[in-house]
Each structure stands twice: as C-alpha cells, then as structure tokens.
Amino acid sequence: MKLAYLCSLYPAVSNTFVLREVEALRRRGVEIDTFTIRRAQTDQLLADADRKAFQTTFAILPPRWAHLLGTHLRLACTAPKVYLRTLALALRHAPPGLRGSVWQVFYFVEAVVLWSECRRRGIRHIHVHFANVAAAVALLATELGSALDGSETWSWSFSMHGPTELFNVDKYNLAEKIARARFVVCISDFTRSQLMALCDPELWEKLHVIHVGIPLEQFTKGLSESRPVDPNILLVGRQVPEKGQAVLLEAVATLIEHGHRVHATLVGEGATRTKLERLSTRLGISEQTSFPGAVGQDDICSLYSQASVFCLPSFAEGVPCVLMEAMAMELPVVSTRITGIPELVDDGHTGLLVAPGRVDLLADALELLLEDPGLRQRMGAAAREKVVGEFNTENSAEQLYELFKAELSGLGAIRNH
Numbered sequence: 148m149k150l151a152y153l154c155s156l157y158p159a160v161s162n163t164f165v166l167r168e169v170e171a172l173r174r175r176g177v178e179i180d181t182f183t184i185r186r187a188q189t190d191q192l193l194a195d196a197d198r199k200a201f202q203t204t205f206a207i208l209p210p211r212w213a214h215l216l217g218t219h220l221r222l223a224c225t226a227p228k229v230y231l232r233t234l235a236l237a238l239r240h241a242p243p244g245l246r247g248s249v250w251q252v253f254y255f256v257e258a259v260v261l262w263s264e265c266r267r268r269g270i271r272h273i274h275v276h277f278a279n280v281a282a283a284v285a286l287l288a289t290e291l292g293s294a295l296d297g298s299e300t301w302s303w304s305f306s307m308h309g310p311t312e313l314f315n316v317d318k319y320n321l322a323e324k325i326a327r328a329r330f331v332v333c334i335s336d337f338t339r340s341q342l343m344a345l346c347d348p349e350l351w352e353k354l355h356v357i358h359v360g361i362p363l364e365q366f367t368k369g370l371s372e373s374r375p376v377d378p379n380i381l382l383v384g385r386q387v388p389e390k391g392q393a394v395l396l397e398a399v400a401t402l403i404e405h406g407h408r409v410h411a412t413l414v415g416e417g418a419t420r421t422k423l424e425r426l427s428t429r430l431g432i433s434e435q436t437s438f439p440g441a442v443g444q445d446d447i448c449s450l451y452s453q454a455s456v457f458c459l460p461s462f463a464e465g466v467p468c469v470l471m472e473a474m475a476m477e478l479p480v481v482s483t484r485i486t487g488i489p490e491l492v493d494d495g496h497t498g499l500l501v502a503p504g505r506v507d508l509l510a511d512a513l514e515l516l517l518e519d520p521g522l523r524q525r526m527g528a529a530a531r532e533k534v535v536g537e538f539n540t541e542n543s544a545e546q547l548y549e550l551f552k553a554e555l556s557g558l559g560a561i562r563n564h
Contacts, residue, residue: 193443
C-alpha cells in the first residue's frame, strides 16, 4: 500500500500526532511519503523525530520556480482542457470576493505540483489531516489525476479534527469536500455528528470514527527527579485565545486568595503569550506562574512528571492529545465540557469537566483535586486505563490500516510487497 500524507505544515509541534500515525502505519508495511504545503522552520523542530521527518518531507512552498513553471507549462500544453477545467473547479470553490478567488488560484498552482510529484512516485491516494488548505489542494490534485488518467484511480481522504473548520463550514467547503473525498476519518463521535449535519444521509457511510492516539510506551508514569515544593498545575498548548489560558490564570489567583500554595506552568508559544504574562502580573501571581515556551516530545514527559494536576480550560477543541498524554502519565485532569472532550474524559471518574469560561467552577475543581491526594491518585489511574483502552497509537493505526485496505483495494493504491 502506497500513500501520500499531506498537511499544511509538517512536521510541527502541534501536529505530533500525525507523525506518530505515519510511523505506526509504516510499521504495518504501508509506504507513506509525506508532503507539506509550507516548509517547516528548522527552529520549530524540537525533537529528533521532527528533524528526521523534515529531511524526508516534500515541501510545495517555497516554490522551486523552474519546476513549478515547467510543470504548469507542460500540463497546459498537453492537456489544456483538463488544466482549465481543474482551474475552473478551484474557482467555483472560492468564497465570495476577489481575495477568495486569488487564494483558490494559489491552491490550484500548488495542486498541480502535488499531482506531478505523486504521479512521479506512483502514488494515487492522498490522505490529509485537517479540512483546510491541504484538503483543498488534495481535492484538486486528485481531480486532475483522475481526469488525465481517464478513470477514478486517483482518490483522497481526510481526517476531520475541528473545531476551526466547523466555525465556518462554507469558507472551508466542508460539504463539497465530504462529497468528493473517498472517505473521511472523524476523530470523535461529536465531529462525525457535525459532518452528518452537512451532508446527505446517503454519504454518512463515508464518515468513520477513529480516535487519535498516543504512544503509550512514551508516556508512562515515573518518579520525578525534582518535584516542586508547591503543587504544580500544568497546561500544555498553543497560546491562543481558544485554549483558555487566561481562565486558568484567574483560577490560580482565586486559589491563592483561598490560601493555597500553588504554581502554574503554561507550556507553549503563540500570539497571546505576552498578554498572558501581563495578566499574571496584573493578578499578582507572576511569581507563581512560569512560561517555559514550546517544548518538544523529547522533553515533555519531565514536565508531566513534575505536575500535580493537568488543566486545559479550552473554549474550542477536537480531542486534545495533551489531555491523552497527561492521562497516560496518570495525572488527574481538569478540562471543559465541550465538543469531543467528554468522549475522552469521564467526568468524576477519569477527570473533572467544567463549563467553559467559568473561573469559579474551574477553581473549585482544581481545589478539590489539590486538597485530596487520594482522589488525584484514583483519577490518575482510571485516566490511564481509559487511554490504554481507547486512545493509543497502535490501536488507532490498526483501525486506519484496515480502513485504507478496505477503501483502496480496487484503486491501485494497494499492491503486493
């Protein structure tokens, strides 16, 4: 079986789960070539696995101008009708306005490069993570390939995560992408339900729920070499408004007002980091908070080992891998009752869930765990059991492998080894 995996940015610290998935499928004998729309910056490669993946990933941008122009010129001369028909398809998918049309032309330009490289490598199926630019490019590339081959031997699929694409389903052409994809992998029942609302019931059989998983052998509870004196609340995530870091800082201030000695570690980088640091100062808790920046997979386990509680007070999520990682490390978790999170965290058993944006409820949940070491231990143990049973990389990869085999057996993507 030979596939292309395409992301808008790969490898990336926020897309580690894709790298794990690729490696797990390769262990099952699947030949996977990785592609990225934009080349990753070398200073963002925080782990050895990222650096290795970077070396073998084909980047469409920045463009190799001679190759790009030559590919387009040859295709336009040898198959002008197909070339123009695919460009017209791209423009039909454009959102209203000139800007939307211009971006669709860019996607078409990138799609021709992707088609050419896949054809050269003998790849006829492209799998995409996220229904964003990468999905638009894969759709056009496979439509182009099928038209040129005179058959339906080219196909594509995508993994639907959310929540970004669900905020504006028209902008991301979700209904059209579902219709044109061979199948869709949904990371949760919640995600599948949102796509079901966008398409005809006849297409529901295309939507398959397969959880994203984590490598259990990497996330195993161990003794910390230097556990902090005060209980430590850990949050790992991009520092953007929807992750709710500001709510955690407000809750920490409340805990300190209640007389708790506590420290909060907010791991990650992003647009709101400076605002969060200013907020911690304004709340008078700057000495009780730290912002170590982005941390790679080679170092993240030491942070989990030093934490007392993991907290992710997000306003919008898919099913966060950082929650899975913390749970596998037997950390009690506190998160919000939104989207697919309740499918991972069983409230009151494997963690605690609160309404999003409620500082008071978040502080109460954290206080409950901080005051009861026995509860933390019981929830941590139950949390690992949940991840082992339903959210581990090997199980997820096996389900994906069987799905790829079933869906692609007649399309030329399957071949004997």
